[in-house]
Amino acid sequence: MRIAVTGAGGKLGRKVVARALLAGHDVVAVDLPAALGELQQSHFDATTLPQSGFAASVECRAADLTQFDEVRAALAGTDAVAHLGALIHPRYPEPVVHHTNVGGTHHVLVAAEEHGLGAVCLASSVNAIGGIFSATPRYDYFPIDEEHPTYCEDSYSLSKWIGEQQMAAFARRRPTVTFSALRLHALRKDFAAAHRPAEDDRDPRELWGWTSFDSAAAACLLALHRSTPGPAVYNIVAARTSTDVPSEELARRWYPDAPLRRPLPRNTGFWDTGRALAELGWDAEDEHPALSDRERNAR
Numbered sequence: 472m473r474i475a476v477t478g479a480g481g482k483l484g485r486k487v488v489a490r491a492l493l494a495g496h497d498v499v500a501v502d503l504p505a506a507l508g509e510l511q512q513s514h515f516d517a518t519t520l521p522q523s524g525f526a527a528s529v530e531c532r533a534a535d536l537t538q539f540d541e542v543r544a545a546l547a548g549t550d551a552v553a554h555l556g557a558l559i560h561p562r563y564p565e566p567v568v569h570h571t572n573v574g575g576t577h578h579v580l581v582a583a584e585e586h587g588l589g590a591v592c593l594a595s596s597v598n599a600i601g602g603i604f605s606a607t608p609r610y611d612y613f614p615i616d617e618e619h620p621t622y623c624e625d626s627y628s629l630s631k632w633i634g635e636q637q638m639a640a641f642a643r644r645r646p647t648v649t650f651s652a653l654r655l656h657a658l659r660k661d662f663a664a665a666h667r668p669a670e671d672d673r674d675p676r677e678l679w680g681w682t683s684f685d686s687a688a689a690a691c692l693l694a695l696h697r698s699t700p701g702p703a704v705y706n707i708v709a710a711r712t713s714t715d716v717p718s719e720e721l722a723r724r725w726y727p728d729a730p731l732r733r734p735l736p737r738n739t740g741f742w743d744t745g746r747a748l749a750e751l752g753w754d755a756e757d758e759h760p761a762l763s764d765r766e767r768n769a770r
């Protein structure tokens with residue numbers, strides 16, 4: 472596959488570019504010029520991405536997501552897109568976050584349709600239902616599945632929720648295409664980097680969740696290889712929390728009104744990842760350091 476990666480110069484984008492190359496795909500790296508410059512100069516781990524491989528298999532195309540003509544040109548000639556580019560925090564002015572994230576996602580979806588791409592993967596967020604950026608997040612039950620209602624409040628979380636609705640609309644227009652939105656959570660290198668032994672070290676609004684960069688990148692590739700067409704949202708969150716405090720104790724202390732739909736023994740995470748396992752083969756127990764056969768280019 473020839474995969475366009477928006478936000479390719481960002482933290483996750485670099486991982487997805489590297490992993491896609493390792494899997495034998497060609498990559499079109501899309502980002503703002505400065506970020507692409509950093510990507511090209513960046514120091515990829517020689518064991519995972521030799522510089523020569525990068526130069527041969529990556530085409531860098533500068534594009535501002537807010538400019539449709541640039542996005543359309545950037546996606547030309549590609550088979551699939553992993554749309555990761557965004558302003559990732561509500562600290563930017565609200566209209567700018569909305570314009571970039573909602574407008575940018577719309578541009579990517581229109582361009583993907585015009586060019587006939589067969590698979591679209593969007594980086595969404597657990598914040599699509601409200602969470603870390605909410606004054607007081609509301610969780611109706613645990614573990615949280617993809618059907619949980621949204622109570623989001625801020626511009627970033629709202630943009631991720633709208634992105635999922637945009638995706639569903641474009642999926643209705645193109646029923647043979649695979650559309651996946653990945654609800655990622657606090658990206659970290661690995662469990663050691665995410666680990667905060669005491670519960671007080673983490674804000675209870677984010678439910679002690681995290682996702683390794685490797686597993687987020689793996690989920691992107693698995694989503695682009697999904698065989699069943701149509702739209703789907705997936706929780707992509709590690710199976711265990713970042714804290715050593717037992718999850719049921721945390722639930723009782725911080726969210727006593729939210730029922731447990733099933734037990735959360737020991738440090739079980741607060742997110743239901745069963746759909747990602749069943750439909751993508753993405754296992755929340757695994758930090759996905761190794762490439763799987765399902766991510767590889769079929770050629």
Ligand SMILES: NC(=O)c1ccc[n+]([C@@H]2O[C@H](COP(=O)([O-])OP(=O)(O)OC[C@H]3O[C@@H](n4cnc5c(N)ncnc54)[C@H](O)[C@@H]3O)[C@@H](O)[C@H]2O)c1
Pocket residue numbers: 477478479480481482483484501502503506534535536537554555556557558559571594595596597654655656657658
């Ligand atoms: N980092 C996390 O913990 C986290 C958690 C959940 C979801 N996500 C989502 O994952 C995706 C990637 O996150 P990240 O951590 O790599 O973020 P990042 O900020 O490192 O990368 C985002 C990239 O988007 C690019 N971008 C921003 N505005 C743009 C524009 N107008 N035109 C073109 N490119 C533009 C930036 O240049 C940057 O390279 C985002 O969509 C984010 O919402 C991230």
